[in-house]
Amino acid sequence: MDSIKLTGVTALGTHGVLDFEHSEPQPFVVDAVMYLDLSDASRSDDLADTVSYAQIADRIVSIIKGEHCDLIERLAQRIADSILLSWRVKKTIVTVHKPQAPIDADFGDVSVTIERLQTGYDDDDKVPTEASLYAAKLHKDSTVNKERADHADEPKIHTAVIGLGGNIGDVPQTLRAAIVAMDAIPGNQITGISALYTTKPWGVAAQDVPDFTNAVVELTTVMDPQQLLNALMMIEAAHGRTREVHWDSRPLDLDIIDYDGVENNDPDITLPHPRAWQRAFVLKPWLDINPGAVLAGPHGADVAQLVNEAPDAQYVEKISDNWILGGDV
Ligand SMILES: Nc1ncnc2c1ncn2[C@@H]1O[C@H](COP(=O)(O)OP(=O)(O)OP(=O)(O)O)[C@@H](O)[C@H]1O
Numbered sequence: 001m002d003s004i005k006l007t008g009v010t011a012l013g014t015h016g017v018l019d020f021e022h023s024e025p026q027p028f029v030v031d032a033v034m035y036l037d038l039s040d041a042s043r044s045d046d047l048a049d050t051v052s053y054a055q056i057a058d059r060i061v062s063i064i065k066g067e068h069c070d071l072i073e074r075l076a077q078r079i080a081d082s083i084l085l086s087w088r089v090k091k092t093i094v095t096v097h098k099p100q101a102p103i104d105a106d107f108g109d110v111s112v113t114i115e116r117l118q119t120g121y122d123d124d125d126k127v128p129t130e131a132s133l134y135a136a137k138l139h140k141d142s143t144v145n146k147e148r149a150d151h152a153d154e155p156k157i158h159t160a161v162i163g164l165g166g167n168i169g170d171v172p173q174t175l176r177a178a179i180v181a182m183d184a185i186p187g188n189q190i191t192g193i194s195a196l197y198t199t200k201p202w203g204v205a206a207q208d209v210p211d212f213t214n215a216v217v218e219l220t221t222v223m224d225p226q227q228l229l230n231a232l233m234m235i236e237a238a239h240g241r242t243r244e245v246h247w248d249s250r251p252l253d254l255d256i257i258d259y260d261g262v263e264n265n266d267p268d269i270t271l272p273h274p275r276a277w278q279r280a281f282v283l284k285p286w287l288d289i290n291p292g293a294v295l296a297g298p299h300g301a302d303v304a305q306l307v308n309e310a311p312d313a314q315y316v317e318k319i320s321d322n323w324i325l326g327g328d329v
């Protein structure tokens with residue numbers, strides 16, 4: 001199959017098992033091979049028919065600079081997952097080098113290489129991603145269970161409401177790409193997209209923070225909340241979200257607002273989102289998708305009622321109804 005090879009993408013990161021590696025950045029170097037059909041692009045000369053290696057390089061740098069992991073195996077997996085968010089890529093081989101790893105002996109380099117496949121792509125050496133396992137299970141269950149009266153083994157389909165926002169860069173374009181990425185995850189399907197809003201920074205004391213652009217989508221998913229949050233964080237990282245940027249400015253923020261009306265108090269994944277009830281920048285777009293929406297939890301109520309009481313109700317202004325098509329923004 002055709003391929004694009006990107007080598008030597010280098011950035012500083014804080015990955016490693018040893019304590020000092022958590023705080024002292026060191027270089028990581030990544031090589032990635034993307035296997036995809038380049039026949040359309042080679043005829044059309046159009047970037048839309050391939051994947052942008054510049055964009056892949058940006059994703060890799062964001063992931064290296066992003067959230068800590070102990071193992072370069074894990075880093076390689078994050079990078080492979082982010083590459084496979086581009087549906088054209090059928091297979092990727094990712095190598096992560098750690099040339100200054102803390103090894104007492106003289107050494108040249110240490111690296112890991114992993115090979116991962118796009119969901120549904122058939123290959124004899126198939127090493128499935130977490131996401132493709134779901135898709136495979138979905139497929140298997142839907143065929144195997146055809147004759148079964150009870151479908152007890154079928155993964156349950158859940159409904160989640162996701163808040164999207166950002167205030168750095170071309171936010172409408174970033175939000176469109178994030179929606180495509182969410183929909184591309186096997187077992188996920190976007191079922192509703194709100195209008196696009198410009199909103200004043202909520203709960204931010206600093207004066208110089210740019211306005212946000214916000215929207216809300218609804219999706220069905222076979223993932224549990226933690227898996228969904230991991231996927232959303234990966235999409236954030238792919239769009240340059242790092243925890244280094246000042247907390248109130250970011251290219252992309254993805255929050256789980258609601259998941260089947262489930263209530264959960266774990267600070268790492270609180271459901272419904274603990275501040276959604278006070279945020280017109282979430283509630284108003286949610287009503288676009290579901291005018292009868294109800295928020296669960298301790299502050300639960302009809303969203304239509306909460307939106308009027310939210311402190312930022314007058315600072316949420318619609319920009320576009322058809323933004324998703326690229327039309328007017
Ligand atoms: N429902 C949820 N959706 C997204 N993240 C959540 C949720 N509940 C808890 N979290 C946790 O919140 C942490 C911080 O998330 P994030 O950096 O997006 O916060 P923030 O955008 O600065 O603030 P806010 O959550 O108020 O929008 C994440 O690491 C995540 O584990």
Ligand SMILES: Nc1nc2c(c(=O)[nH]1)N=C(CO)CN2
Nearest residue numbers: 165199200201202212253281
């Ligand atoms: N208007 C607006 N304000 C915010 C937003 C946001 O998305 N929109 N996100 C924040 C932290 O997630 C803090 N404040």
